[in-house]
Amino acid sequence: MATPGVDVDAFAHAPPAQPRPKGRGIRPLRLSFYVLGQMLGPVAMLAFLLTSVVWLVQILPLLDLVINRGQSAFTFAYLVLLLLPTLLTIILPVSFFFGALASLQRLSGDSELVVMASAGFSLRQLATPVLGAAALVMALTYLCNLYLGPAGQRTLNAKKVDINADVGAALLNEGQFNSVARGITVFIKQINADGSFKDILVHDGREAARPATYIAASGQIAQTAAGARLLMFDGTLQNGRGRQLSTLKFERYVVGLDQFASQVRNSIRASDRFLPELLWPQETGLTDRQRGGFLVEAHNRLSQPLYCLAFGLIALAAVVRGRRQRGPLAMRLIIASLCAIGLRIAGYGVSGAAQGQPLLLPLFYILPLAGAALAALVLAGYSPAAILARRRMGTT
Secondary structure, three states: OOOOOOOOOHHHHHOOOOOOOOOOOOOHHHHHHHHHHHHHHHHHHHHHHHHHHHHHHHHHHHHHHHOOOOOOOOHHHHEEEEHHHHHHHHHHHHHHHHHHHHHHHHHOOOOHHHHHHHHHOOOHHHHHHHHHHHHHHHHHHHHHHHHHHHHHHHHHHHHHHHHHHOOOOOOOOOOOEEEEEEEEEEEEEEOOOOEEEEEEEEOOOOOOOOEEEEEEEEEEEEEEOOEEEEEEEEEEEEEOOOOOEEEEEEEEEEEEEEOOOOOOOOOOOOOHHHHHHHOOOOOOOOOOHHHHHHHHHHHHHHHHHHHHHHHHHHHHHHHOOOOHHHHHHHHHHHHHHHHHHHHHHHHHHHHHHHHOOHHHHOOHHHHHHHHHHHHHHOOOOOOOOHHHHHHHHOOO
């Protein structure tokens, strides 16, 4: 149990480092790499756990899409991987903060930080591996934000459009009523080994005034240069409404399946665009609101990794500035967590408020940099508690 009243801020009271013999200057570098290694492990583990949890929630719609459209397990795994970079842009900074806070607190609880300070390892030297880990996470976040994320989203959405447009795959559900598009229902009683169909029913209810029903004894899907076609043989076409019903027999009837795929392929959303496409969109006819949304997305991507810097300094200040008493320590860690969470929520709030308000765009960068600056002031000994303590000592 820690002794009450013992200050863990040994870095502030440590004696000046004594001159070391020649050839031993490598020790601070080894300590820096040791602290860096102790931090990266919890950060990676926490990022993996959070990604797994969020991943499970995000992949459910993809699982439903793949199953209903008759896609393979390889296609499902491919879609899931395309979703990963977008999740990492949100998870990595949060994982870094809590991983850094946990690892630094463990080093403090095991008195390793006290030993380092007693050996002449300064606070500035301790901050070096923390900021180094923050730089690594920032670089990975920038990579996901500026390239991997939009590339993955663009490929994912294009693949989803292709899957939805593949109406032929949606038809291959034997003995089920398949809604391949809005107003279109297809029933196939039997699928033969050669891919042909037996007993087909197609109901087209897109025109409520004149619904049409196709009933055929056999059929098959043919891929042509113009798209997929459903060939039906020996059947009837019934259309009309109420008592005005007309029946037409046919020996061969062709239905174009590509007309049922009502997906829009040319529109690219903000999440699919790379940074130059957000800052300088080439499309004509964009409204001011659309251009403003692209600009907000661009600045959000550029500023999001900067929170890693603020989170690293907040975690360091929470651990090294204070006493080892159990109550104050827990309260300090809680306050640091609330500050980091509040800072990040404020950043999300700016994303909504900056829509149509260009004057608010600098807040994207002011918030994380201000958080880092305040944490640096606390590390320098200018926290409210430290200032009050100095005033009390001056009045006594």
